Amino acid sequence: MLFENSLAFARRLDQADPLRSYRDRFHIPERNGEPLIYLCGNSLGLQPKTVRQALDRELGIWQQHGVEGWFEGENPWLTVHQRCKQPLAQIVGALPSEVCPMNNLTVNLHLLLTSFYRPQAGRTRILTIGGDFPSDQYALETHLQTRGLNPADALIEVFPRTDEHTWRTEDMLAAIEEHRDSLALVLMSGLHYYTGQVFDMAAIARKARAHGILVGFDLAHAVGNVPLQLHDWGVDFAFWCSYKYLNSGPGGVSGIFVHEKHHRAALPRLAGWWGYDETRRFDMTKGFSPMAGADGWQLSTPTVLAMAVHHTALQITDEAGMEALRQKSERLTGFLEFVLKQSGHPLKIMTPVNPAERGCQLSLLIENDGKAVFNRLTEQGIIGDWREPNCIRLAPAPLYNTFEEVWRVGQVFREA
The missing domain is CATH 3.40.640.10 (Type I PLP-dependent aspartate aminotransferase-like (Major domain))
Incomplete structure (x- = not known):
């Protein structure tokens, strides 16, 4: 797929997403009443809304x-x-x-x-x-x-x-x-x-x-x-x-x-x-x-x-099915890779380029001031994962993350 670095394009992808309804089945963490962009499912996935009823x-x-x-x-x-x-x-x-x-x-x-x-x-x-x-x-x-x-x-x-x-x-x-x-x-x-x-x-x-x-x-x-x-x-x-x-x-x-x-x-x-x-x-x-x-x-x-x-x-x-989840995952992660490269930020993606050799995670190698960049993301409501000495892990999960969220991550890197 040919990506475009625009909010309108991201929203079109979300509208066409056959799994878009699954996001509503999870509690999305908030800060000051606004939903966070949660890209840390590789550490802890979000809570399904059916959990309380099951318990x-x-x-x-x-x-x-x-x-x-x-x-x-x-x-x-x-x-x-x-x-x-x-x-x-x-x-x-x-x-x-x-x-x-x-x-x-x-x-x-x-x-x-x-x-x-x-x-x-x-x-x-x-x-x-x-x-x-x-x-x-x-x-x-x-x-x-x-x-x-x-x-x-x-x-x-x-x-x-x-x-x-x-x-x-x-x-x-x-x-x-x-x-x-x-x-x-x-x-x-x-x-x-x-x-x-x-x-x-x-x-x-x-x-x-x-x-x-x-x-x-x-x-x-x-x-x-x-x-x-x-x-x-x-x-x-x-x-x-x-x-x-x-x-x-x-x-x-x-x-x-x-x-x-x-x-x-x-x-x-x-x-x-x-x-x-x-x-x-x-x-x-x-x-x-x-x-x-x-x-x-x-x-x-x-x-x-x-x-x-x-x-x-x-x-x-x-x-949802693993086939459908995998299809969206590859597209989400590919879009994240695209907007990060378009941001102009001096970072290196250490995760393989080949979609078959990666899951829904990109590991970003930031040699200088990586922790400052991570803190900036957190301040902007983007929840990722910091790994010493200089790695930020971002994982857009297909069950609850959106293409618009991914686009907004790219904007924060562009502004940084």
Whole structure:
């Protein structure tokens, strides 16, 4: 599409937007009675207006039924996680049996490492990207230490080339090829939090699988943002949070994917009673017998109120559909790139130019006075995200951001 840098053009795009009604289904933060331009969905998505009703419904069940809420009513809490499985499966490209909402992201990472990091003689190492999200770095370091391994030896980190900000797919594949005989696992983000780069997960999974190496992805910044086909790609496992593009609230429930090829395997795991065979869970007997599929990795009793928020938010994303969301996302982000370049401001966009290699985020590298520019944006009612030492992340989310908002961001940069 050929963009025009004008308010009239932005408004025409909004008028023609088939998803424009979804904005009205979210609470837009305000300052002094005026809506803010919220471009921080990559950190915390906005609140769906249906959340309060969903919470009130569960609070009413608690009030009226007490403990019997686990068993009574149209939607008993005993099966609360099952309500989320179908929409999650659609969003990540999986079978319903392969996904489960549970716990928080780093807890799930450790659980899945227990099952899928299986070092053997000659194959003990994990390949990842250098500079991945700190939580993943800490989890890998400490998990390796619990196995009696030195992270400095057991962890292979692949970095971008000198003077480049993003990774080349051929370098990732070459690293897997080079270390194939020593690798037990490839584990990395599917979309990099800092640069906004989407990795070619299909190619990475295919290369790892060709050498008998298991592969897993952290999808915190990818789920609900970019198209995923985890089952068809042959990914072994994945995990994510739900409070960014899935809009499930601060600290919202995480989720996991475990490919069906592993469902009947005798994998080591850390178990809890909610992962026990549901038909016999209340027998309270010794000897762990897991539920089928991804559900067997559950640990503790689910947080019903968080699940209620998650379910109502997932319904919005599922209804809109990832194909339509992706189409608008590419156009929104492309328009943001256009108006920023038209602004004349001395900034560098480190996020890949190719729309297929990025989600709805642009990471702006501002060498001089970047924090002052960020503060200026905030003063003008534009909520983005500052990352040290000199990066501003802006993420126009297709469910609630508009082309007019993006155009106004360009105007602020032009004035600055």
